[in-house]
Structure formats: C-alpha cells, structure tokens
Amino acid sequence: MFTIKAVSQATGVSIETLRAWERRYRVVEPRRDPNGRRSYDPADVIRLRKLREATERGHPISKLARVSDDELTGLLATGSDGPAAGEAPGFAAQMLAAASEYRPEECDQALSMALALLPLQRVVDEVMVPALLEVGERWHAGEFSIAQERIVSNAVKKQVSLVLDTYNRIAAGPPVVLATLSDERHELGILMCALLTAARGVRCLYLGPDLPPADVATFAERTGAAAVVLSFVRRETASGGEQALLAEFLRRLPRSIGVWIGGQGALAFEPAGLGERVVRLDDYRGLERELDRLTAATR
Ligand code: B12
Structure with a gap:
C-alpha cells in the first residue's frame, strides 16, 4: 500500500490533483489508515498513471473517470510494458x-x-x-x-x-542454485541474477554469499540442480585464490550440473583454466540466454 506522496511521485499527478480527482470524480477510492491518511494499492497507481497519460492527450478527466481499466488501456494502446523507457x-x-x-x-x-x-x-x-x-x-x-x-x-x-517466494511457488522444472564462493561478500550482483532467474519461471535456490565450494557442490547435487550460477566481483585475487576455489568447486560437482559464472572478477579469469564445462557470462543478457536454453531443454 502506498502513501499519497509516493503515488504522486510515481504517477506524476500532484497531490492536490489526486485529491481533487477523487473528490469530484471518484477516479480511484483509496482506503484510509487508522489516522485517516489515504492508502493506495498498486492497481490504483497503475490506473492513475494511465489517467494522467490520457488527460495529457486531451481526454477530459470527467469522461475518463467512468471508463473501465480495460477501456483506458485500449484508449492509450500502450502495450503492457509499464512506464516508457526513461521514466523508470x-x-x-x-x-x-x-x-x-x-x-x-x-x-x-x-x-x-x-x-x-x-x-x-x-x-x-x-x-x-x-x-x-x-x-x-x-x-x-x-x-x-x-x-x-x-x-x-x-x-x-x-x-x-518476496519476489522469489512468490515466483518459486509457480516455477517448474529443476532448480538453479545461486551463490558466491568463500570470501566473496559482494552479494548484490548474484541477487540480481536470482531475480532474473525467477522472472524466467525457473525455480531459484538462492544460497547467498561466502560459501565453501564443497557446500555449494553438495547442495546442488542433493537438490537436483540443473545449474549453479556463481558471481565473482573482486578482481585482485582472481588470478590466484578465486580461480583455485572455482577449480575445487568443479572437482566436487557432478558433471551433469551446469556451471555459469559472471561478474567483473570472472571476466578476468584465465580462459584456459576454466575448461569446457564452465559457461562464462558477459552480462545479465547472457544469463537470460542460458536460462532460455535450459527451459527449452527441460520442458
Ligand atoms: C557495496 C560494496 C561492498 C560491500 C558489499 C555488501 C554486499 N552485501 O554485497 C562490502 C562492504 C561488504 C564490500 C567489501 C569489500 N569490497 Co567492495 N564494493 C562495494 C561497491 C561499493 C558496490 C558493489 C555492488 O554491490 N554493486 C552493485 C552490483 C549490482 O553490481 P556489481 O557487484 O558490480 O556486479 C555487476 C557485474 O559485475 C555483474 N555481475 C555480478 N555478478 C554477476 C554474476 C553473473 C552470473 C553475471 C552474469 C553478472 C554478474 O552484474 C552487476 C551489474 O552490472 C563496489 C564499488 C562499485 N561502485 O561497484 C566495491 C568493490 C566491488 N569492492 C571492492 C573491494 C576491494 C572490497 C574489499 C576488498 C574492501 C576491503 N578492503 O575490505 C572488501 C572485500 C570483501 C569480500 N571479502 O568480498 C572493489 C573490488 C576491486 C576489484 N575489482 O577487485 C570495488 C570495485 C571498489 C573499488 N573500486 O575498489 N564491498
């Protein structure tokens, strides 16, 4: 649930206008919290954004107020991709x-x-x-x-x-495990990978940062993972410690499980040391391509 200030920022409709539209036309009817403050849900925000766009195109708000959400979408004929690029x-x-x-x-x-x-x-x-x-x-x-x-x-x-929880409930097929190995505490790159994995409808087992290679390998084996995604962000130890950790991980992981690596540190690894088994991903688009291949092969 969102406050009127947050809704105003997200929709580009001023707080005064939001109040006026509600009072005069009941364009949305936000709930009130115990202190009487307005509390909007995501559907209200989406509708208000569309109403703003439609009024900017010259449609009077008095008429738009009676238009259903579907009719409003049709009127704008804007696809379902949300705010235009550049607004996000x-x-x-x-x-x-x-x-x-x-x-x-x-x-x-x-x-x-x-x-x-x-x-x-x-x-x-x-x-x-x-x-x-x-x-x-x-x-x-x-x-x-x-x-x-x-x-x-x-x-x-x-x-x-929260998103992983929701998506995992409806995800199908073998899971993908995501982690960073010992002493890599930069977590946010791999967390983004988890989100993109879930968005592709793939079950996502997010282990988090800083795990011993043997633990990740055992976990992947026991959970029947299709692949393990590892992030390496630090570069200075890449030529030594990091790549040695990866080698240890590979020795312990069953050969049937895929290994995808990414991050600035991974880009600095010696290609010769990686072997054929490891897929090095340049960026998140590379990850999405691998996920698409995986889902095509397992469904
Ligand atoms: C936040 C941060 C930390 C936090 C991390 C908190 C956390 N929960 O993650 C803390 C405080 C723990 C930390 C510690 C250290 N940090 Co630090 N940290 C950063 C910082 C400021 C932001 C990193 C970040 O989260 N970015 C956001 C995420 C989304 O982006 P990202 O990690 O860069 O990943 C991008 C790509 O690499 C890629 N990616 C990442 N993983 C993967 C995986 C796959 C599969 C794919 C496809 C892509 C991908 O996608 C991302 C988006 O493009 C950066 C500087 C910076 N501006 O980037 C330094 C930085 C990463 N840290 C650095 C260093 C040196 C350290 C320390 C050694 C500092 C110290 N002396 O103690 C320690 C090491 C700790 C450890 N053992 O790991 C250096 C690394 C230099 C290098 N290249 O080796 C950086 C670059 C700062 C610098 N300019 O010197 N750090």
Missing part, C-alpha cells in the same frame, strides 16, 4: 533520495512501486542496478554512510526475497 530512473532517484534522508520505509516503497508497475527485467536494469551502483559510488566518495548504503541494499534484499 525516477524510482532509483526516489530510493537514493530516501536513503539520503534516512527514510528506509520510503526507499522500500519506491522499490515495491517499481515492482508493481514494471516488468522484473526492467526493475533490475533500470531501477535496482543503477541505484546500487550509485550507492556504491557515494559510499566510496564518503557521501553515504554504511547505514545509508544498508537502507538501499536492505530494501533490495527484502523485495527480492
């Missing part, structure tokens, strides 16, 4: 503004709004990754404290885990 960065900016002001709930709300309005892949590409990268930059530059970094990362982790 607004959500990342809202998350960052909320973290700057130490407002974790608003950060959460901006992200859950993005998830309500956009396809998952666009949330990853246009909201989560840009927000996380910008947080990283600010943290490095000393402009963001660790607590502010946590406001954003925790919002991402919370929302991703």
